[in-house]
Amino acid sequence: MKKIRVLLAEDHVMVREALRALLEMEKDIEIAAEAGNGRKAVSLTLKLLPDIVVLDLAMPLLNGMEATRQILKALPGTKILILSAHSDEAYVERAMALGASGYLLKQSAAKTLVSAIHAVLKGGKFFSAEVSMRRDRRRNDALCGGEAGHDPRPAALTLRESEVLQLVAEGLANKQIAGELGISIKTVEKHRQSLMEKLGIHDTAGLTRHALATGVIIED
Numbered sequence: 001m002k003k004i005r006v007l008l009a010e011d012h013v014m015v016r017e018a019l020r021a022l023l024e025m026e027k028d029i030e031i032a033a034e035a036g037n038g039r040k041a042v043s044l045t046l047k048l049l050p051d052i053v054v055l056d057l058a059m060p061l062l063n064g065m066e067a068t069r070q071i072l073k074a075l076p077g078t079k080i081l082i083l084s085a086h087s088d089e090a091y092v093e094r095a096m097a098l099g100a101s102g103y104l105l106k107q108s109a110a111k112t113l114v115s116a117i118h119a120v121l122k123g124g125k126f127f128s129a130e131v132s133m134r135r136d137r138r139r140n141d142a143l144c145g146g147e148a149g150h151d152p153r154p155a156a157l158t159l160r161e162s163e164v165l166q167l168v169a170e171g172l173a174n175k176q177i178a179g180e181l182g183i184s185i186k187t188v189e190k191h192r193q194s195l196m197e198k199l200g201i202h203d204t205a206g207l208t209r210h211a212l213a214t215g216v217i218i219e220d
Contacts, residue, residue, distance in 0.1 A: 004117060005032040007050040009041035009067070010083065011059045015106070019054065019113065026114055038062025039163075039180075042070045045078065052101075052117055057084035057091065060170065061180065063216060065094060066162045072099040073159075079120045083109060087130050102126035157198065162216070164191040168204060169211035 006023060008031055010016040016034060023029050032050040035041035038059040045053055053071065057064035068080050081102045082095045092103050101120035104112055105128040116126040157165065160181070167177045174192070178185045192207075201207055210216070 001028060003028055003030040004052065004121060005030055005048075005050040006117065007032050007035065007041065007045055007048065007053045009035040009038070009053060009059065009064075010056040011036050012056075015056075019109065022110060022113060023117075029114070029117065038064060038067040041067050045071050046074055049075070050078075051121060052079040052081060054081045054083055054113070054117075055100075057082055057086065057095070061167070062163060063166060065091075065098060066159070066166065066216075068095065068098045068100055069162075070159055081113075081116055081120060081126070087128070092127075092131055096125075103131050104128050105130060157195070161191050161195055161198075164188060165195055165207060165211055166216050168192065168195075169208045169216060 006029055008016060008019055008023070010019065013036070016036070020031055020034065023031060032048050033044045035044055036059075038055075039062045041053065041055060041059070042062065055064045055067060059067070062070075064082055064084070068082070071078055071080065076099070079101045080099070081104060082100045083104050083106060084091060085106045087105055095103055102116050102125055104116055104126070108128050108130075112126070112128060119126040160183075163181060164177060167180060172180065174185050174188045177188045181188070195207060196202060199207070199210055201210060
């Protein structure tokens with residue numbers, strides 16, 4: 001029997017270990033790799049080509065949204081299950097707009113993760129019950145002429161600009177960002193300038209506030 005290969009990306013070690021133990025109990029599932037930050041999740045996915053990526057939304061270096069965008073740009077057939085402590089509609093809709101196959105709340109993941117993996121591998125979508133109910137209510141409101149849906153698309157930033165924005169918001173200096181991304185300090189400075197021009201922001205504090213407001217930095 002061919003096993004389902006899962007890449008588990010979660011920055012909290014205890015949560016990751018609990019999920020790994022849960023999945024290892026399943027005879028048809030194996031852990032292909034684990035990642036503790038978004039950038040490692042992307043690189044391991046591109047290298048190992050797992051069947052599915054279970055991806056925490058709030059991770060350092062590269063958040064789950066941007067990791068999803070990068071993975072699916074390179075490997076559009078990959079199934080991604082977002083794992084989050086947040087049920088906010090804005091997060092859910094943006095994740096789905098980016099191509100995620102499901103959205104699970106951490107508080108119920110132990111009960112639903114295995115079912116979610118099987119469901120999305122069959123081509124379906126999977127949501128935690130609370131998330132599903134909110135989506136249904138929103139859909140019904142729209143059909144009844146309620147408030148229009150918001151636009152979940154992120155600002156038109158390049159992949160590298162999005163990475164730089166998160167690292168700036170996490171408090172890294174240009175030299176640290178350059179080392180983290182493997183680029184020159186001058187290139188980092190160019191990306192920062194481009195971000196400020198595109199977003200109409202003129203200082204680092206403003207970039208940080210924008211990152212928090214738009215979900216580039218997501219707190220658990």
